[in-house]
Amino acid sequence: MHTCPTFNASATLLADLTASPQGGAFLSATADPAAQTLNGFLAQVERPAFRMAQMALRHDEDALDAVQDAMLQLARRYASRPSAEWRPLFYRILENRIRDLQRRRTVRSRIMAFMPWRDSDDAEADPVQRAPDLAPGPAAQVEGGQLGVALHNAIGLLPARQREAFLLRSLEGMDVAATARAMGCSEGSVKTHYSRAVHSLRAQLGEFMT
Amino acid sequence: MNKDEDTSAFEQRAGELLRESANNLDAATRSRLTQARHIALAAHGGHPASTRPGWLDRRVLAPGGALAAMVLMAVLLWSGPGQAPVKDAGAALEDLELLADSDGYDISQEPDLDFIEWAAAMGETDPVGS
Numbered sequence: 001m002h003t004c005p006t007f008n009a010s011a012t013l014l015a016d017l018t019a020s021p022q023g024g025a026f027l028s029a030t031a032d033p034a035a036q037t038l039n040g041f042l043a044q045v046e047r048p049a050f051r052m053a054q055m056a057l058r059h060d061e062d063a064l065d066a067v068q069d070a071m072l073q074l075a076r077r078y079a080s081r082p083s084a085e086w087r088p089l090f091y092r093i094l095e096n097r098i099r100d101l102q103r104r105r106t107v108r109s110r111i112m113a114f115m116p117w118r119d120s121d122d123a124e125a126d127p128v129q130r131a132p133d134l135a136p137g138p139a140a141q142v143e144g145g146q147l148g149v150a151l152h153n154a155i156g157l158l159p160a161r162q163r164e165a166f167l168l169r170s171l172e173g174m175d176v177a178a179t180a181r182a183m184g185c186s187e188g189s190v191k192t193h194y195s196r197a198v199h200s201l202r203a204q205l206g207e208f209m210t
Numbered sequence: 211m212n213k214d215e216d217t218s219a220f221e222q223r224a225g226e227l228l229r230e231s232a233n234n235l236d237a238a239t240r241s242r243l244t245q246a247r248h249i250a251l252a253a254h255g256g257h258p259a260s261t262r263p264g265w266l267d268r269r270v271l272a273p274g275g276a277l278a279a280m281v282l283m284a285v286l287l288w289s290g291p292g293q294a295p296v297k298d299a300g301a302a303l304e305d306l307e308l309l310a311d312s313d314g315y316d317i318s319q320e321p322d323l324d325f326i327e328w329a330a331a332m333g334e335t336d337p338v339g340s
Contacts, residue, residue: 032255039251046243047232064242071250079254148227170221171228202220209223 038079041086042071045172049094052167055156056098066101070094087174088182095164095183147208154204158197161185165193166201 046067053063070093078089155163161183168179169190179194180187235243 035251035254038254039247042247042250046247047235047240048229050235050239050243051228051232060239064239064246067243068246068249071246072253075250075254148231151224151227152231167228170225171232173225198221201224206220209220209227 034079037083038075038086041083041090042074045087045090046071048167048171049090051152051171052091052164053094053098055152055167056160056163057101058156062101066094066097069097087172088178091168091172091182092184099160147205150205150208151201154201155197158200161189161193162197162200165190166197169194 049067049070050063053066054060057063057066070090073093074086074090078086081089155166158166164183165179168174168182169176174182176187176190179190183190183193
């Protein structure tokens with residue numbers, strides 16, 4: 001896995017913090033009950049959050065960046081809020097960050113396609129989108145014992161709101177009310193998005209998963 | 211087994227697979243997530259935990275980005291001798307403005323006060339995750 005510049009800068013910062021006199025204060029901050037609570041919460045959500053971002057962005061580095069930014073924003077802006085509010089806030093921040101990255105990727109692709117020196121046959125600029133899809137279909141993946149991979153791929157192809165509702169409910173285990181808070185919509189909308197996601201996934205993978 | 215039972219079993223199995231995949235991340239990814247968490251905790255502790263070097267400060271990047279966008283626009287719009295005029299220049303200009311907009315990222319970083327108030331009100335009556 002390659003290391004992106006943004007993450008390198010952050011890792012360098014962490015090394016500086018821990019090596020400096022103030023770094024001692026940072027490490028001892030874990031003795032602070034508030035910091036401990038925040039640490040526990042972030043440790044709990046970091047892996048599901050990474051999987052969610054990975055399925056949405058289909059790019060490991062971008063997914064790590066999205067999770068890191070969501071953690072930072074939560075710590076900086078919302079850590080003083082009651083910890084019961086953190087989970088929907090965190091996932092709302094994460095989804096916003098995912099959309100930022102997707103939007104910038106789309107714009108970058110359009111800019112590159114507009115370049116006058118580009119070959120007109122090579123209009124699609126995003127290397128992720130240009131790469132030939134060598135992955136086997138869901139049935140072949142299941143036969144190869146890759147049911148999890150097939151599920152990830154199928155979820156990644158869902159519309160954004162359906163993907164979000166399905167993952168918050170299935171992976172994070174949120175109830176409908178908490179999912180609605182995280183998505184900024186009504187509980188009825190959550191149920192609709194979730195139901196459509198299940199229907200779509202079941203149509204592709206149902207026979208292998210029940 | 212009827213359709214509802216099938217769906218329920220499907221949802222249960224999907225949840226198991228997803229949680230399993232989240233718990234089985236490779237060591238390198240786990241390590242980097244831990245680093246990210248520590249950086250967030252440092253920011254919480256009052257340290258200026260920036261994710262970019264100081265020389266990449268927005269106040270330095272914004273004017274530079276705007277200048278670069280203008281130069282790029284000039285290059286894109288310039289139709290050399292014998293070349294066809296550039297089409298859809300308006301759309302390209304909008305895209306360049308978006309890329310050069312140093313405040314664009316902050317759209318999602320601004321506190322959403324309405325949401326916070328609403329979440330607080332909901333949290334009092336219905337604890338999150340319950």
